Amino acid sequence: MTSSKKINFTPILIIFFSVIILSKSVKALDVEPGLWAHIPVERHFIGMGYVKTEADILFDPTLKLEDVEMDMDTWVAKYIYSFESFGKSSRIDITQGYQEGHWKGLLDGAYAETTRNGPSDSFIRYAISLYGAPPLKSGDYVAYRRKQDGETIVGAGLAVRLPTGDYDKDLLINLGQNRFAFRPQLGIEHNRGPWTFEATSEVAFYTSNNEFYNGNRLEQDPTLTLGASAEYTYRPGLRGTIGFAYDYGGETSVNDARNDDRKQNVGWSASISYPLGPTSGVKFAWVKTETQESTGLDSESFVFAIVTSF
Numbered sequence: 001m002t003s004s005k006k007i008n009f010t011p012i013l014i015i016f017f018s019v020i021i022l023s024k025s026v027k028a029l030d031v032e033p034g035l036w037a038h039i040p041v042e043r044h045f046i047g048m049g050y051v052k053t054e055a056d057i058l059f060d061p062t063l064k065l066e067d068v069e070m071d072m073d074t075w076v077a078k079y080i081y082s083f084e085s086f087g088k089s090s091r092i093d094i095t096q097g098y099q100e101g102h103w104k105g106l107l108d109g110a111y112a113e114t115t116r117n118g119p120s121d122s123f124i125r126y127a128i129s130l131y132g133a134p135p136l137k138s139g140d141y142v143a144y145r146r147k148q149d150g151e152t153i154v155g156a157g158l159a160v161r162l163p164t165g166d167y168d169k170d171l172l173i174n175l176g177q178n179r180f181a182f183r184p185q186l187g188i189e190h191n192r193g194p195w196t197f198e199a200t201s202e203v204a205f206y207t208s209n210n211e212f213y214n215g216n217r218l219e220q221d222p223t224l225t226l227g228a229s230a231e232y233t234y235r236p237g238l239r240g241t242i243g244f245a246y247d248y249g250g251e252t253s254v255n256d257a258r259n260d261d262r263k264q265n266v267g268w269s270a271s272i273s274y275p276l277g278p279t280s281g282v283k284f285a286w287v288k289t290e291t292q293e294s295t296g297l298d299s300e301s302f303v304f305a306i307v308t309s310f
Contacts, residue, residue, distance in 0.1 A: 035200055036155040036189040038133035040141035041089060045080035049305035056298045057105075058291065068105030070297075074098070074120070076305075084135035085128060093125040093159075099175050114173060118166030121176050127157030127185070150192035157185040159202070169211040179209040179218075196231040204250075216254045223250035223263060237275025244268055264292040271303070280308035 051074040059065040076097045083090055097120035104113035131154040136144055160183070165176020187200040204223040212218035229243035250263040271285035285303040 034189065034196075034198055035127070035157070035185075036129070036153050036187040036198060037196075038089065038129070038141075038145075038151060038153055038189075039082045039091070040138045041082050041084050041135045042137060043082045043309055045078075045082075045307060045309045047076075047078040047080075047305055047307035049076040049078070049303060050074070051076065051301050051303050053299055053301040055300070057103075058295050058297070066106040066109075068103060070101060070103050070299075072099060072101040078307075087135070089129040089133045089135045091125075091127050093123070093127070095123040095125075096120070096164075101175065103173060116166065116173060116175050118175050119164065121165035122162040123159060124162065125157055125159040127155055130154045130156055150190065153189045155187050155189075157187070159183040159185060169213065169215075172213045177209065178211055180207045181205065194233045196233070197229070198231075199226075199228040201226050212254065218252060218254055219256075220252045221249050224248050229269075237273065237281055239273045241271045241273070242269065243271075261295055262293060263296065265289050265296060266292060276306075279310065280306070282306045 051072075053070070053072040053074065055070040055072070057065075057068040057070060059068065074097050076095060078096075079094045081092050083092075098118070099120050100115070100117040102113065102115045104111070106112070132151055133153045133155075134144070161177070161181035163176060163178050163180060165174070167174045167176040167178040169178070181204050183202045183204045185200060185202040187198065189196065189198045191197070202225050204225065206220040206222070209218040225245060225247040227243065227245035229241055231239055231241040233239045245267045246265070248262075248264050252259045252261055267287060267289040269285055269287045271283055273281055273283045275281045283303070283305045285305075287299075287301040287303065289297070289299045291297055
């Protein structure tokens with residue numbers, strides 16, 4: 001399967017949902033480390049997850065690629081550290097994955113397939129609470145939360161995708177992207193009683209890949225992603241969540257020649273969390289994405305994650 005056009009097998013919605021699912025999979029000290037959640041400072045969260053993804057990929061007919069299917073196994077490790085910076089609650093998230101993928105389909109009418117395995121690109125994220133969520137250590141934090149009937153938090157963050165994944169300039173299909181992506185984020189969370197609502201917006205800006213397939217240079221327009229979730233806590237540690245996300249943009253060009261490959265995807269997720277102890281838990285989730293363009297990717301993922309804190 002070869003071509004001079006950009007083929008994106010790992011849309012941002014899958015990454016977006018996977019990171020949210022893994023980071024929200026533990027109930028520790030009566031708090032969830034979601035993207036904008038109020039958590040006590042000087043706490044560590046360590047998570048491991050597995051994502052099984054199956055997808056149908058729709059290509060531009062000129063590429064002569066038809067009936068392409070992808071089967072991807074992803075193992076994810078995530079670390080979160082909460083701390084105080086600039087007098088505000090802050091956190092650092094580090095995420096690393098390892099993937100094994102298999103693609104099959106018709107190339108110019110003939111059956112073709114290929115496999116890839118290796119590390120995916122790494123992600124690092126810094127976030128800070130702009131409103132609400134005062135920086136408190138565990139004891140003061142518990143006392144503070146007991147007095148709150150509800151809380152609204154506004155936060156900002158910057159996530160960076162690092163070009164650490166497996167990449168070969170002589171191959172079109174790669175697990176890594178061989179470029180940086182900078183994703184400034186703005187979000188809000190409101191919780192009252194058993195309900196927690198969260199919304200996040202981000203814009204991804206990409207650097208150029210100057211070692212794209214066949215000696216070309218790949219550039220990509222920014223991508224806007226919007227996401228929202230609603231969560232209900234049945235009892236401490238037992239929660240159900242539904243989510244929705246949408247992304248738009250990201251048209252690519254190769255050697256300044258524009259490709260007609262604008263991205264527009266929608267995604268849904270549903271999950272349930274269950275406690276294993278006071279500071280650990282597991283989560284099972286389902287994620288579905290669909291392209292709204294004539295080209296793109298329709299995927300379905302199943303996620304298992306386990307997280308502990310100390």
